[in-house]
Amino acid sequence: MEKQWAEMTSDEKQEALFGRWLSPKDHEGNDLKFQSPQAAKAYKERITRLKDAMQMKTPDRVPVIPLPSFFPAFYSGFTPQEVMYDYAKCAQAWKKFVVDFAPDAQMGCAAPGSGKFFETLDYKLYSWPGHGVAPEHSYQANEGEYMTADEYDALIDDPSNFFSNSYLPRVFGKLEGFRMLPMLPGILEIYGVAFNFIPFGLPPVQETYKALFDAGAEALKWAGTVGGFDGEMASLGYPAFMAGFTKVPFDVIGDTLRGTRGVMLDMYRCPDKLIEAMERLTPLMIKLGVGMAQMNGKPLVFMPLHKGADGFLSDEQFKKFYWPCFRKVMLGLIAEGCIPFPVAEGGYNSRLDVITDLPKGKTVWMFDTTDMARAKKTIGKVACIMGNMPTDLLALGTPQQVQDRAKNLIDSCAAGGGYMMSNGAFFDHAKPENIKAMVDFTKQYGVYK
């Protein structure tokens, strides 16, 4: 089996992952039992529709996939705080969202995460409801320099050690003890072996491990509820959209290691170190995405794009710092049969020509405020595109306005396939009738004749 995979071409690997997506398994590895013959039929129809659109063929109709942030919580009358602490409420709310709007794919209910888990480890990277933001608001990142400018060499020399001994203790208050962990390649011959284990006898490290055991137990509890969600939705006929996620190396450094300000200064002050660090992270980011696709048996790997949007970098900076490793990560995923799914928040108008340098039918791009007609004429020639239904329209507009916008999107993007209808940015607030208008109108108007 192992050898067989290694001998496949990337096209065959992609087909194999689509094949596994088409035949979902339950948690024991047996064929999933659908709740009705109709559900089984709907599931297969949806996968076929998604696969055709993703591979730039013409499906029976335009797939429609509303991708929410905390909207399902609000729609069920829960606060973000409630769904982060009461996992059953989370699954219940996300199920209601899927069943009520009947999209062609759903994105699972893991996005809210576990508030208790974050508390257990004293997570500092984000503020979440009740911890820095109000119960009725979604979580938000705390920008900071979680890695200093003079730590590039430490990251480049040994990324895993940098993450465990430097980064994790900074973003989790309770992992303070990790600072004292030994360097593993020092454990070699019999001489001095025990020295390396002294840290595990010290109170700060033991405290950290106690916190880890508690956190692990909470994570299991959480996973027990949200982990079964995708299977249940599949048994009702709704495929889970994404297999997992990875990130662009520039964003790994610019989002949560150096921060926005830090990475921007590094482009001027230590460009070579920044590039070297991104090259070092590239194979790790490929491994992350491929691993999740293999484990979950689906091709789509989500890549949230942040610091490469219009205005955030000049064209030269995008081409020099952002795009090369971004492209390498995508090509690495594609080689293993995955379909990278970059989600370009903000505008990507100035990047469209650059990103079009990709193999055809191997990526899916979600755009937020980018001009979709231009996207169709550029990246749309080599990749499936989706997105752009505006947040303000979903939150404040009328169903008629949403419908008009959907018509406009289908008219300018759907010809020849390779297009899926969805919102532009993951949404917290929307009028339910507007989501319904987007889904129902697409199902009717988006049929290919």
Add this chain to the structure above:
Amino acid sequence: MAADLANILADLKEQEALKIVKDRLGAGEDALKILNDARKGMEVVGKRFAESQYFIPDLVYSGEILKAISELVRPKLTKTAGTKKLGKVVFGTVAGDIHDIGKDIVVFMLDVNGFEVHDLGVDVPAQKFVDKIKESGAPVVGLSGFLSLAFDSMKQTIEAIQSAGLRDKVKVMIGGGQITEEVRKYTGADAFGKDAMAGVSLAKKWIGAG
């Protein structure tokens, strides 16, 4: 010599700029004059940003160079700069939202274009805007927000300004990733800005300096 510092700062040559400042201070030059040259350089940076020659990283870097220059110059400063400001603007990211990148860019651009900006930071409660408007007498208010929750926070902030009897004394602009004319109508703001330059144009128009 004087023109050099402005141009070199505008071209983002950090080491050269700092060397010139040190040399000029060493030669006993008036610290205020050096700072004025640096300000001229920052005006050029703002102009290049407005013309899409410069992008956010260039603003961040120029701000960093200016900070380093100020630190060198400050100990030698005997009197404070008396530059005349165009007018006052109260600015902040609205309650519930902790995003600051967009806000910081507009504040930067207002500052280099000659406005006196009272930056209240992020997650600013409506009352704090009201208090600052009263205290400063600023005729222009800027509300920033990245998340859709900011739609309601902006609306509530403008309502609070209204209840305090200040609505006809100020013009309110809003801005942020998802802000559109639709959101402007909902919040009751006077205008929305698509980018930092739009914010500067609005402030100039409202203050009568355009």
